[in-house]
Amino acid sequence: MRRMRCVVSFCVITLLACCLTARAQEEQSAAVRPASDSRGCANGGQVNPQPAEPAGLGAGFVLDEHLLTDAARDQDYNGGGEVTRSGRSPGFIGRGLDRALGFADQRSCRMARLADLQGAPAHAFAAGLLVFTPRDLNARNVVRGDRPYASLFFVSVGRRYASSDSTVAYDTSLTVGVLGLAAAYDVQHVLHDMTDSVQPKGWSHQISDGGEPTARYSLARQALLANFGAGRGSWRGDSKWTGAVSLGTVTEASIALNARWGRIESPWWAFTPEQDMYVQETQPVPPPLPEGTPPEVFAFAGMRLKARAYDAFLQGQFRHSDLTYGEGDLNPVLGEAWAGVQLRSASGWAIEYLARWQSPELRSGIGSRSFLWGSVEIAKSFR
Numbered sequence: 001m002r003r004m005r006c007v008v009s010f011c012v013i014t015l016l017a018c019c020l021t022a023r024a025q026e027e028q029s030a031a032v033r034p035a036s037d038s039r040g041c042a043n044g045g046q047v048n049p050q051p052a053e054p055a056g057l058g059a060g061f062v063l064d065e066h067l068l069t070d071a072a073r074d075q076d077y078n079g080g081g082e083v084t085r086s087g088r089s090p091g092f093i094g095r096g097l098d099r100a101l102g103f104a105d106q107r108s109c110r111m112a113r114l115a116d117l118q119g120a121p122a123h124a125f126a127a128g129l130l131v132f133t134p135r136d137l138n139a140r141n142v143v144r145g146d147r148p149y150a151s152l153f154f155v156s157v158g159r160r161y162a163s164s165d166s167t168v169a170y171d172t173s174l175t176v177g178v179l180g181l182a183a184a185y186d187v188q189h190v191l192h193d194m195t196d197s198v199q200p201k202g203w204s205h206q207i208s209d210g211g212e213p214t215a216r217y218s219l220a221r222q223a224l225l226a227n228f229g230a231g232r233g234s235w236r237g238d239s240k241w242t243g244a245v246s247l248g249t250v251t252e253a254s255i256a257l258n259a260r261w262g263r264i265e266s267p268w269w270a271f272t273p274e275q276d277m278y279v280q281e282t283q284p285v286p287p288p289l290p291e292g293t294p295p296e297v298f299a300f301a302g303m304r305l306k307a308r309a310y311d312a313f314l315q316g317q318f319r320h321s322d323l324t325y326g327e328g329d330l331n332p333v334l335g336e337a338w339a340g341v342q343l344r345s346a347s348g349w350a351i352e353y354l355a356r357w358q359s360p361e362l363r364s365g366i367g368s369r370s371f372l373w374g375s376v377e378i379a380k381s382f383r
Helices: 002-031 091-112 183-194
Strands: 055-063 079-087 122-132 150-161 168-179 212-229 235-248 250-263 296-311 333-344 349-358 371-382
Touching: 079 150, 091 122, 091 150, 091 168, 091 212, 122 183, 150 183, 212 250
Parallel strands: none
Antiparallel strands: 055 079, 055 371, 079 122, 122 150, 150 168, 168 212, 212 235, 235 250, 250 296, 296 333, 333 349, 349 371
């Protein structure tokens, strides 16, 4: 509970501290919107109508299972988090990376002939950290058969190509970061010191210890399957399927199904629990609810099948790592399932809880265990 209070307090303080700055930046960028590099993969035809793009801030945190799921399954210490800013532009810091993402989107569109990947996209920029450790934090030596220590400090940009009258939407992201920084130990040491937890002793054996750059590009295609229930403002639901690919730090292809039910006001494409790489993909916040609208509240569940070709957190990259695994040591096909609830008010505040399960990544050894972890996301959107 102490750690939960610390995390929630940090989320709220971070969002409040950024609100005024983000709002001022959005008002300024509304007046001067970049004309170049915003059409993504436009083919010169009719551009789909684009919903009003909100400014927003979000903070998401993934925490090891004994805090947010099942205390009896305290088997790993995977965790991390990110802070996201979205709006009419990626902001000053993310502008260069967003241009690189736009270039990658154009090439993806041409190669895959994605005719719907057009129009002015919504933008997002995020910064965050991922941490993985073996089960035994007291071990100073390499724990063979278990997953290695690994960390990633990253920045990321995301784009969403969506239309209010279309049953297809696309999400893309480009992430760059550094594996193997010693600062990952410092972060986990502070957290465990605050909560009187066991201090990790094997960070000198982490993947790419000393630091190594890495990058990842992802593309996801969402398609609406069905709307069911009453109309807007009543209890109803929707379902969709999503096909996705990613190249780089984690290289994989996946197909997912997701459904939700409740008092739903947000577009079907604005909610994407099926798109994650240990933390939620970098994506814009949903449009704000109309003024005077009752709070949006719904439950959701889904599943995903992944075919994974490469995972730098287990296999390393070019730099030497004390413990890595080959392709034959890893399961190439992974299953994933999740469920959760989300609450969002007309004032723009939203909170989401999600529990996620994943099948074992390692084929054998003590590291051949399923993951069960929880995440909390807090967001604020502006009109």
